[in-house]
Amino acid sequence: MTWKTPLxxxxxxGLAVAGWQALRPEPVLTHGRITTSILFNRExxxxxxxxxxxxxxxxxxxxxxxxxxxxxxxxxxxxxxILEKKMPPWSAVTGYGHFSNDVSLTAREVSLITxxxxxxxxxxxxxxxxxxxxxxxxxxxxxxxxEPNTLVAVAASEKVAADSKDRTARIEVATGLTQAKxxxxxxxxxxxxxxVRYAAVYELRTGQWLGTWSPTHAVSAMPAGVAIQLPxxxxxxxxxxxxGTFEEAxxxxxxxxxxxxDKPAQIAPPLEIKAPLVTVVAGKTRERVRTELxxxxxxxxxxxxxxxxxxxxxxxxxxxxxxxxxxxxLWLKDYRPDWPSSYVFKEPVTFPAGTRLTVTAYxxxxxxxxxxxxxxxxxxxxxxxxxxxxxxxxxxxxxxPAP
Ligand code: HEC
Numbered sequence: 001m002t003w004k005t006p007l008x009x010x011x012x013x014g015l016a017v018a019g020w021q022a023l024r025p026e027p028v029l030t031h032g033r034i035t036t037s038i039l040f041n042r043e044x045x046x047x048x049x050x051x052x053x054x055x056x057x058x059x060x061x062x063x064x065x066x067x068x069x070x071x072x073x074x075x076x077x078x079x080x081x082i083l084e085k086k087m088p089p090w091s092a093v094t095g096y097g098h099f100s101n102d103v104s105l106t107a108r109e110v111s112l113i114t115x116x117x118x119x120x121x122x123x124x125x126x127x128x129x130x131x132x133x134x135x136x137x138x139x140x141x142x143x144x145x146x147e148p149n150t151l152v153a154v155a156a157s158e159k160v161a162a163d164s165k166d167r168t169a170r171i172e173v174a175t176g177l178t179q180a181k182x183x184x185x186x187x188x189x190x191x192x193x194x195x196v197r198y199a200a201v202y203e204l205r206t207g208q209w210l211g212t213w214s215p216t217h218a219v220s221a222m223p224a225g226v227a228i229q230l231p232x233x234x235x236x237x238x239x240x241x242x243x244g245t246f247e248e249a250x251x252x253x254x255x256x257x258x259x260x261x262d263k264p265a266q267i268a269p270p271l272e273i274k275a276p277l278v279t280v281v282a283g284k285t286r287e288r289v290r291t292e293l294x295x296x297x298x299x300x301x302x303x304x305x306x307x308x309x310x311x312x313x314x315x316x317x318x319x320x321x322x323x324x325x326x327x328x329x330l331w332l333k334d335y336r337p338d339w340p341s342s343y344v345f346k347e348p349v350t351f352p353a354g355t356r357l358t359v360t361a362y363x364x365x366x367x368x369x370x371x372x373x374x375x376x377x378x379x380x381x382x383x384x385x386x387x388x389x390x391x392x393x394x395x396x397x398x399x400x401p402a403p
Contacts, residue, residue, distance in 0.1 A: 036119020040068045041134035043112045049135040051088050051103050054216040057137055060193050061215055066137050068123040068130040079117035082110055088216070089339035096316075096331035097304075098346040101217040140193055144219050145185060148256025150175065154188070154238055158251030160195040164244030166338060169251065171238045172204060175230060182227035182267075184260040186220050188213040188238075190253040197241035198340045200305065201255065203228070204235040208270035209305050209378035212342035223302050223348055226382050227264035230257070241340065266382040271299075273359055275375040280311060280365040287365070289375045292358040295351055302348040302380040304330055308361055309374035312337065315361040317377060322354040329357075350384045 038044065048056070048065050056065040065071040071078070081087035082105055090104040105113075116122070123130050155171050190196045199213040201220075210228060211220025222228070242251055275291035306315050317330040330343050351357075357379075365371040 032120045034120040034122045036115045036122065038112050038116040038119065039122055039124030040071060040116065041124040041129075044071075044116050045134040047105070047109045047113060049138070051105060051109070053138055054103070055088075057140065060140060061196070066133045068125065068134075070131075072121055072123070072130075075117045075121035079114050082113055085334075089336050091332040091334060091336045091339070091341070092343060093331045093333045096328040097343060100344045100346045101214075101342070103216045141189055143187055143189070143256055145187070145221075145258060148187070149181075149259045150177065150257040152176065152236070152255040152257065154253045154255050155240060156252050158240075158242075160192075160242045160244050160249045160251045162244055162247050164242070166197070166241060166243050169240045169242060171240065172235055173238065173255075174233070174235050175257065177230060177232050177234060179232045181230050181257075181259040182262075182264050183210065183230050183257060184222050184227045184264070185258040186211045187218050187256045187258075188253050189218075189256065190251075192249045192251075194245040195242050195249045195251060196253070197243055197338065199238055199240045199253070200307070200340075200342075202237045202239070203230065203270075204237050205231065206270050207272070209272070209380070210236065212305050212340070214339070214341050217342065217344070220303075220342065220344075221258075222264075222268060222380065223382075223385075225265035225385060226268050226302070227260050227266075228268050230259075243338075266385055268302075268380055268382040271379040271381040273357060273377045273379070275359070275361075275373075278363075278373040278375075280363045280371040280373050282365055282368050282370060285364045285366075286313075287363045287373065288360065289363060289373050290358065290360045291375060292356055295353055295355045295357065297353045298350065298384050299353075299355070299381050300348045300350045300384045301329075301345065302382070303342055303344040304380075305342045305378040306330070306332065306359075307340075307374075307376045307378065308335065308337070309372070310337070311363040311365055311371045311373060312375070313362050313364050315359065315375075317357065317359050319349075319351055320356040320358065322352055 052065055055061045056063060058064050065074065088103045090102065092099065094104065152173050152175060154173060155169065158169060186201060188199050193215065201210040202208060203210055208228065238255065240251065273291055273293045275289050278289045280287040304317060308315055312335050314335050315332045319327045319329055321327065359375065359377045361375045363371065363373040
């Protein structure tokens, strides 16, 4: 399944390039002295491939950084953005939870890029090759886990106006399922990635969070053996964050659903921790909103989806275990409302019954009208999977005969 853009290939690409060229910094005409051995075509492009190309390629949400010609004019801006931790956008503080979808740069990656930028930003190739990518550019369309079992068209007629500000659209669609199915994973694909920041999918009847798409994390998958039951004739609600580009663009997409054929070992029930609505008066800063939930039974958490609404500046999620141990699960210190993301644990975390999960967020209201702070945290959670007994455990020595 390939996407057809409203404008045909070359023309659409031409316009996209023209748009970013308008923002491109003045080219550096006098190449300074090269004082580094770090090269764009060796170290730098490999880091960009892992941490930047999800967003910085042609026809994507931001300007291309795939070739030396594309990236060189941005060298100083790149250094500044990464030192200020503005790029790549990732709000979680390192060390509070370990996430598989973390796109933040390691200290080594930061130092390689800064040495490159400070040392004259050399390419490492002949002039003639400076407009060729040094590494493979990942495909932006297509299904990472193969053809989905079910495809649902989403926001087919949605248009995103030129230069429009951030807005959230909520769209409800039927899954078209004629019998209940076990959802193991989902992915979204958008017709025009330039205008989509994130998308969160919920089962409509229960309100259960099913997964969140972001440019850096396209597939939301349950751990092996875990699934969510989707009813026959059900509907899903999809919340999509749009921001306009320099021309009107399509906001349409496709939702791909993947089902497990067998009954899963564990069913993930809805788990949402929601704070009562708090009104933040005009001009108030650092208004604290806090909510908590005590787990009635042992629970394993695989992913978190904080939904903070307008005005949030930070959020912290912690677990207080019955033995008194406090475990920080997530801390978004300088929360980036323009880049909502889910947080998928590298290793799902298991809590005993009686563990208290607390969510604390701070809100600012710089406006002139009251702001309603809407804080919620959805969790992909399930009963801990039973460990399959290993051969060593089962082959006990035969009871020795009585003396
Ligand atoms: C999740 C998407 C995403 C990722 C990943 C990402 N960027 Fe960006 N970047 C953007 C967007 C979008 C903009 C345009 C400004 C905005 O809307 O925030 C931008 C802007 C920039 C800018 C220009 C700021 C200016 O001066 O206008 C630089 C430089 C930059 N990014 C570098 C990087 C580098 C280097 C990486 C990887 C280490 C990276 N970005 C990863 C989305 C991303």
